[in-house]
Every structure is written in C-alpha cells, then in structure tokens.
Amino acid sequence: MSESFRIPDEISISDVAQTAGVSVATVSRVLNGHTNVREPTREKVLAAIAASGYRVNELARNLRTAESRLLLTMVPDFGNPFYSAIVRGIDSVARQNGYFMLLCDTGADPGRERSYFDLLRGRRADGAICLDPAAVQKALAEEASALPWVACCEFDPAAGVPYVGIDNHQAAGDAVRHLLGRGHKKIALINSGHGYLYGRQRAEGYRDALSAAGIEADPAWHIDLDTLDYAAGEAAAHTLACLQNNRPTAVFAVSDTLAIGVINGLRGAGLRVPDEVAVVGFDDIAVAAQIDPPLTTVAQPMRELGETAANLLLKRLRDPHAEVPGVLLPHKLMIRRSA
C-alpha cells in the first residue's frame, strides 16, 4: 500500500537536496532553470528528482513569490451556451500567457460571487474576469474595486472597472429595425430581469427604435422574465399568443435561449414562425442555426469578447497602475429564417 505510512509524495526540496548531496538553494536553481549551475551538479539534482518522484509544492512557491498564476472567470450560469465561447476565448489567452483559467459558477448570486472574490483576496488567484449581472457586481463594487478584475459583457462604465462588451442599445435597435423593415409594427420584447444591465440597454434600444419609427408599443407586449431558460421563453410565448385582439406579429427576445423557447411556445399555440409571428434572438449560440426555422439573431463576437477581457486583465496584472480602457466590440445581425 505505501512506503511505511507516508504517502509517496511527501518529498520536499530538502529531501532532494540531501540525496543529491547539494543545498536546497541549488535544487531551487535547477528547478527554476537558472543558468549558474554547473552541468554535473544539475544532472545530479535532476537524477535525484527523477528518482524520488519529487514535485514542487506550488503552495509554498506561491507563498514565496506572492503569485499563483491562476485566473478566475465567474459566470452566472454555465448552463447557458452563450458563455462557453467567451470562456474559451479567455482560456486560450490565459494559457498562452502561462496562466491557468478556472471557471466559477456564481448562479448570479452575490453571496457566491463574493466568496469567489475571496479567493482573490486570499491570494489564491491573481485576477478575475466577471460576467455576472451588473447588479451583482455592484453589490461588492466598492470593496472589490482595488482587486485585479475586469468585467465582461456586463459592466458599469462608471464603476472604474475595466470592461469589454458590445453596444447593446445599438444592437437591439438593429434587431428591431430589421423587423420594422419587414413591415412589422406590433413588436413584442421579451427581456430578462432588471439585474442585467444589458437588459435595460436592449430595452431602451428597442423603445428608441420603435419611437424613431413613430410606433408606440402596447405595454402588454413587454414581458420581463427572471431567467433565460428555454421554458421561460416558452411560457412568454403562450402569454403573447393569448393576446387575441392585439397579438404582436413579431417578437424580439434578448437571448437565443429565450427565443428558442418562444418559437417552441408559438408552435405549441399553433402559430407559425415566421409567417404568423417573426422571432429574433440575441447572441447567436451554436444551436440557433440548427433549429427550425433557423433563428435570426444578433451575433456577439463571443470569442473576441473573452480574449479581450483576458488581455485587459493581463495588462492590469503586469502594471497595476496602467490605465485600462473600456472597450466595445462590434456585433452583427445574422438574418436567417425566423424573421
């Protein structure tokens, strides 16, 4: 089972030093690739390491060097495919720069988010990227503002935290104008809860595009949801379908998951998409192009969003005093068959 009751890897640098017949300093030098070690010595050390199966205790190293080379990414819900492409972008630049990226699911809960920020405070991670709702971020804005983190997708430009995202107001306007261009005048909005900044911005974009066209929306067409589940979208569609006398002919959902649920709900209510009701979504997640009819939606540059966020963070890590800008990336309307 085991040596004589010590688990195999209780070997420390001094054990290695001893069997190699050198000092711990020398072992440390070869461990870190320092050049000032004579070849024979280095080889002795390497041999001792190999023979013992020694592994650096990163905890000790991190304590000494005061860095962990770990980055955290916090998402409100990693069940939402929207985040995966972003996270992959973050991961790839982190990796290229010698960092590990670890993902945390906060469930959009301030308490949980806070606990992950504690990993930062406790020096167990060097920095973080937060995709949580702006409201959640705000909950710890003051106390966390000194911490090395950046906001992605959701951000408060006034918070003094570096961020990257898109112009949601404009993007929502583009979606609505596309619907307008197809002759729709009765356009519903299916939005997420008020915790999300993007929700407020897209709602404004929707409203502004409508009023610019001289159209006034029926309040009954404006539905606020507290989740982005498919099921929530489905339920919203039923609500809309029941508006007998004044049913909208189009709906703009602020998330593809919602939009997909809406299409399903419409189908359940016997309404055909896009003939009777057109639907446009937001994000352009992978499955959006797979469903029937393929979803017209506003594509976010997900991978670039992630890469940019990671680069901003890295920059901030290199120079804590650097002015890190907020950046907005371009979106793009993907016209498919649902609208």
Added chain:
Amino acid sequence: MSESFRIPDEISISDVAQTAGVSVATVSRVLNGHTNVREPTREKVLAAIAASGYRVNELARNLRTAESRLLLTMVPDFGNPFYSAIVRGIDSVARQNGYFMLLCDTGADPGRERSYFDLLRGRRADGAICLDPAAVQKALAEEASALPWVACCEFDPAAGVPYVGIDNHQAAGDAVRHLLGRGHKKIALINSGHGYLYGRQRAEGYRDALSAAGIEADPAWHIDLDTLDYAAGEAAAHTLACLQNNRPTAVFAVSDTLAIGVINGLRGAGLRVPDEVAVVGFDDIAVAAQIDPPLTTVAQPMRELGETAANLLLKRLRDPHAEVPGVLLPHKLMIRRSA
C-alpha cells in the same frame, strides 16, 4: 522595488497583532474561532482586523494546514450542455461541504488534462473529478492513480479509480429496442470517436440489440465522428440521406447535440422526421425538448451523476484508504416525437 509602493492589502497577521497589542497566536485563535480567548481580547483583535481591512493569506494557511479546500472538475468541452447539469451537481455538494469547485476545460487534450492534474500534484487543489474521455484518462493512469480523483461518466472499471456513470450498453439497447418496437429495421448509428468509452459501449449495445432481433446492420449506416458538434451531426445526416438504395429509416445518435444536427441535416435533405426518418438521441439536454419535433432520447441522471461523483471524492479525501466503489445510476428513455 516595493516598500514605499506597497499596495494597501499587504497587511499580515503580525500587523494586526501589533495594533491589537496581542500576539499573532491570539489573532490566529480568533481567526479560527477558537474558544479560549477572553471576550475583551477577541474584541480588540476584531477591531484591529476591521480597522486594517486585513485578510487572511490563504496561501500561507494552506501551506501550513496542507489543504486548499479546492476541488477541480475537468470536462472535455464545457460548450456541451450535457456537462452543465452534472457540474452543477458537483458544485452543490462541494459547496455544502465547505469546498470550492473550480471547472477546467481540457478540450479532451491529454496534455491539458495533465497540466490540470499538476495543480493536484502541486497541492493547489485537494481533489478532482474527471469527465474526460477514458482514453485521455488512461494516458496518465499509472502516474495519477495515487492522486485523489474520481471518474465521472467515462471510466475504466479496471483502472482502480472510483467512478460513477450509467450502463451505456443497456441504455443504447433500450433506445434501439424502442426503434425496433416501432417497426424500424434499418437503423443507423451515429457515434463519437473511439476515444470515448461510452461510444464503444453504446455501439455494442446497438449491435447486440440488433442481432438479438435477428437484424444485420449495413456497415454504411455506422458513422463515426470525431466531435459532438451540431455541424457534425448535420453532415452525417447528409451522408445518410444520400444512401439512395438503402437509406435507413431511423437513426440513433449517441449524443443529443449530434441528434439535433441530424434532424437539421435531414430537414435540409428534404426528409421528414419522424415520418421518413426517426431520430433518437442521448443525454436529454435542456434544448432536446424544445426543438421540432421534440427529441426522443435517453435521459441520464445528470445532477445525480455529479452529486455522486462529488460524494465519492469527498469520501476518498476523508479517508484515503477507504474502499470507494464504482457506481452505476439508472437512465431513462424519454419518448417524445422524433421517434
């Protein structure tokens, strides 16, 4: 470099001790909730902590206590919704037991998986749950077998690593028998690459169910893919659709993402589901019930899978010598409209 440039939170336990006029031991005692501290003393310490904004350096604490209370979960691709429910199960039991769970995306790459295992070796995490392909796990089986980890969904019963999963052979058989029961005799199999154990097991389940019914499958109906992308399923559907003289009337895909792609591809080829071709998937991800037609699929108990994996790991952490069993959880065929 620093000294005069110290960032605000360079405060250590001894600073606190000093301003509180006590020893570091006492500060440590109140930090850890030990009872043998007089109330007035405790209050002095608490005040000093609050005044300074002091935060425990977890790195130092971890080094001293030799545990990090961090758990790692490695997935081959967190873009696949199948994993999110499992991960959520893991997360919740980890949290209940005072552990943080952090997610790693290995991209099914042995090199990356290895680097995450290094976090374990370097004592930066206490344990891990691995959902990677069995082949990837195997790549480091020997060297990693001493490490505290468990396998989830993908596992090699002979590897000596605790695991949890389902009976893939049986589950695939159930799917195929359902198709058989509907009168299908020409049933295609769309499988993932050979790296996945579940792929081999489900292929066998498929074959066995078929031969038990006295049916021999045309080799052209057996398509192996090297990804689970929607697009791959779509492409496979086209291949199948082109089998003019001997086109299958049903397809069993080993993943819902594949099945959804297949349905889309079939539609593109002008074939109606389920009338002309029936489709059954595997996993029962959230979107499976949303598409048209709703997908018939084999549901895995995803959340329980995750919870069980976490419990096995925790058990192993508590007692490294405990015999931790392999466990198989029940699956369930969800009959919807696609087959």
Added chain:
DNA sequence: CTGAAAGCGCTAACAT
C-alpha cells in the same frame, strides 16, 4: 558556482 540563512504568512505545540 554553491551554500547558509532569512523569511513569505500562517498554525500549533509548548510554555507561562
């Protein structure tokens, strides 16, 4: 080129 020694921030005996 190599070693001795200090110390990162904390916890836990061991004293008092």
Added chain:
DNA sequence: ATGTTAGCGCTTTCAG
C-alpha cells in the same frame, strides 16, 4: 488566557 517558537516548502539575497 495568552505568548513564544518552530516550522510548512520554497526562493532569494548575501557570502564565499
């Protein structure tokens, strides 16, 4: 009840 002290395993001056 509180303080003193010895490390956890490592990196890094500072000497030689």
